[in-house]
Amino acid sequence: MALYSDKVMDHFRNPRNVGVIEDADGVGEAGNPVCGDIMKIYLKIDNDTISDVKFETFGCGSAIASSSMATELIKGKPVEEAASLTNKAVTEALDGLPAHKLHCSVLAEEAIRAALKDYYDRHGIAYDENRFAAAIDCAHCHDAMPN
Numbered sequence: 001m002a003l004y005s006d007k008v009m010d011h012f013r014n015p016r017n018v019g020v021i022e023d024a025d026g027v028g029e030a031g032n033p034v035c036g037d038i039m040k041i042y043l044k045i046d047n048d049t050i051s052d053v054k055f056e057t058f059g060c061g062s063a064i065a066s067s068s069m070a071t072e073l074i075k076g077k078p079v080e081e082a083a084s085l086t087n088k089a090v091t092e093a094l095d096g097l098p099a100h101k102l103h104c105s106v107l108a109e110e111a112i113r114a115a116l117k118d119y120y121d122r123h124g125i126a127y128d129e130n131r132f133a134a135a136i137d138c139a140h141c142h143d144a145m146p147n
């Protein structure tokens, strides 16, 4: 069986929503200190809906595929729904990732949350601090990494 699904390969080779939104309403970044990969998400929000989303990812193929899929999953969705996106949902939408690459999808979840937090902060919108303060536990991913 191939290590990567057709969907992972498709989103890696033809990533959707690559780029920058100059007048973004929220910008968020997430990085993995172990592999050094970085993902940045730009959100445009109108009427509480993600009207546009772009990403820049300096990272592995799984990180690029995860970014691409994650942006597709939240585009056109209500802000609340985007805030609830999990790396598990991203991984499932990609038809899976190898165990040692699951942390790449965590970057997408973290970057989107950071961008939404930035949006709330910029617009003075109240939110539950715990929701964003609760750092995603990447320990198991880090432990699973070969390097």
Ligand code: FES
Residues within 6 Å of the ligand: 032, 035, 036, 037, 059, 060, 061, 062, 063, 101, 103, 104, 107
């Ligand atoms: Fe670092 Fe994939 S995000 S190896």
